[in-house]
Amino acid sequence: MYFWVPVPTGEASAEFTQRILEETGVVVLPGSALGAAGEGFFRIALTQDEARLDEAMERLTRVG
Known part of the structure; x- marks a missing residue:
């Protein structure tokens, strides 16, 4: 599954x-x-386990 942002x-x-x-x-x-x-x-591929996706989303909130 993909998420377009x-x-x-x-x-x-x-x-x-x-x-x-x-x-x-x-x-x-x-x-x-x-x-x-x-x-x-940009496209995010939702292909990792939930914990790894949570970590990636947390990192993305810090983009300045």
Whole structure:
């Protein structure tokens, strides 16, 4: 299952997801990697166990 999340206004999805990786160590996919319609979003794959997903979500709340 995947969860699509909008990126902050004015940011490109590729740059925002790179910042997420650098600041949190969490890997997410920029929407632009899946075509022009995906720009403005990033995709989270819900493929880990619940504890690991909880940790990732906690880290994502700290993106500045």
